[in-house]
Amino acid sequence: MTTELKGPAWIPGWAPGALHSVLRAVTGAMFMQHGVQKLFGLLLAPGREWNGAPAMFTQFWFAGVLEVFGGALIVLGLFTRPVAFLLSGEMAVAYFQAHASRSLYPALNGGEVVVLFCFIYLYLSAAGGGPYSLDAWRSKRA
Numbered sequence: 001m002t003t004e005l006k007g008p009a010w011i012p013g014w015a016p017g018a019l020h021s022v023l024r025a026v027t028g029a030m031f032m033q034h035g036v037q038k039l040f041g042l043l044l045a046p047g048r049e050w051n052g053a054p055a056m057f058t059q060f061w062f063a064g065v066l067e068v069f070g071g072a073l074i075v076l077g078l079f080t081r082p083v084a085f086l087l088s089g090e091m092a093v094a095y096f097q098a099h100a101s102r103s104l105y106p107a108l109n110g111g112e113v114v115v116l117f118c119f120i121y122l123y124l125s126a127a128g129g130g131p132y133s134l135d136a137w138r139s140k141r142a
Contacts, residue, residue, distance in 0.1 A: 088117075
């Protein structure tokens with residue numbers, strides 16, 4: 001069963017699918033930046049110090065790999081549902097390990113971005129990559 005995204009009559013028919021795909025691609029691109037920071041020390045905020053790449057196969061290394069490569073797959077819209085589900089779980093773990101102990105409220109514990117990523121990825125795991133994704137292209141070819 002497939003459902004089409006629809007909006008009010010004044011919105012062009014392609015707009016909801018395009019916005020879905022833009023949300024997916026921008027979220028993946030923003031997510032990749034966190035992995036690039038972890039693995040390569042790039043894009044660090046001024047005054048922040050990089051302590052070198054994390055040791056392979058540590059939890060921090062796995063997080064960086066998931067963020068770089070999972071984010072790239074999300075940008076492309078390839079294997080969106082399983083990758084988004086995995087990344088949503090990663091963000092849930094990150095929130096409870098790194099943020100929740102500081103405060104109950106994300107605005108106080110610095111976890112707003114983590115919560116947003118978690119729920120956007122949970123949405124994408126249910127909704128898929130959208131009409132402008134490699135998943136959609138693959139399903140049309142099959």
